[in-house]
Amino acid sequence: MADRTPKPFPWADQWPEIVDPRVRAAFAAVPRAAFVPEHLVRLADQDAPLPIGEGQTISQPFVIALMVQALELKPGDKVLEIGAGSGYQTAILCELTATEDEKPGARVYAIERFPSLAERAAARLARLGYAPHLRVGDGAYGWPEAAPFDAIIVSAAAPHIPRPLWEQLAEGGRMVLPFGEFDDNQQLLLIRKINGHMHVERLGGVRFVPMVSPLFDDPEQWAEL
Numbered sequence: 001m002a003d004r005t006p007k008p009f010p011w012a013d014q015w016p017e018i019v020d021p022r023v024r025a026a027f028a029a030v031p032r033a034a035f036v037p038e039h040l041v042r043l044a045d046q047d048a049p050l051p052i053g054e055g056q057t058i059s060q061p062f063v064i065a066l067m068v069q070a071l072e073l074k075p076g077d078k079v080l081e082i083g084a085g086s087g088y089q090t091a092i093l094c095e096l097t098a099t100e101d102e103k104p105g106a107r108v109y110a111i112e113r114f115p116s117l118a119e120r121a122a123a124r125l126a127r128l129g130y131a132p133h134l135r136v137g138d139g140a141y142g143w144p145e146a147a148p149f150d151a152i153i154v155s156a157a158a159p160h161i162p163r164p165l166w167e168q169l170a171e172g173g174r175m176v177l178p179f180g181e182f183d184d185n186q187q188l189l190l191i192r193k194i195n196g197h198m199h200v201e202r203l204g205g206v207r208f209v210p211m212v213s214p215l216f217d218d219p220e221q222w223a224e225l
């Protein structure tokens with residue numbers, strides 16, 4: 001198993017907004033260099049997105065930190081991730097939900113559309129000792145067999161809120177998603193389910209690759225904001 005001893009992460013001094021010590025510890029524990037293509041390893045410590053193949057990117061660490069901090073994850077929470085990409089954020093989620101009696105990742109369900117990316121992500125995660133459930137597919141439909149989820153994190157811009165994701169969110173659960181068309185004015189939304197109702201908070205402007213799914217062609221499959 002690779003070294004996961006916490007060390008100060010490269011952006012520690014630049015993130016005054018990230019105040020949750022568990023989130024900071026998770027970033028200290030996961031080596032980003034292990035999740036970027038070999039020819040870009042020298043750029044892994046930059047707080048910026050990088051290409052990972054298939055026209056996709058590994059997210060900017062600060063944006064991941066904002067998203068996972070908003071989810072208020074506790075050990076043992078069950079979390080669904082749409083768009084695992086490189087697997088880097090998946091590893092962060094494994095750290096934040098880990099309990100003492102299970103392998104880190106036992107409560108993490110991650111979906112990725114591109115088989116090639118999913119395969120690479122799975123290999124990297126396993127090498128570092130993480131054991132999330134990872135599958136290839138269209139994340140807009142969620143993972144019904146494993147629902148409900150305490151938290152759902154969407155890493156690609158969604159033009160609508162997929163109804164299946166809303167339905168698979170537990171009562172009291174939190175979902176973060178970049179909302180808007182690609183290249184457009186995307187807003188990061190924090191959605192909470194309180195007494196079955198949707199409460200929405202805007203966390204700011206972001207820029208993500210598009211979430212691709214036939215679900216968006218069917219208005220019946222959209223959850224109303």
Ligand code: SAH
Binds near residue numbers: 059082
């Ligand atoms: N957090 C990831 C982000 C990867 S980019 C990282 O840091 O590596 C977003 C990913 O979402 C891409 O890999 C893309 O293939 C994936 N994606 C887009 N639409 C999807 C869908 N409908 N279902 C699953 N994955 C999707």
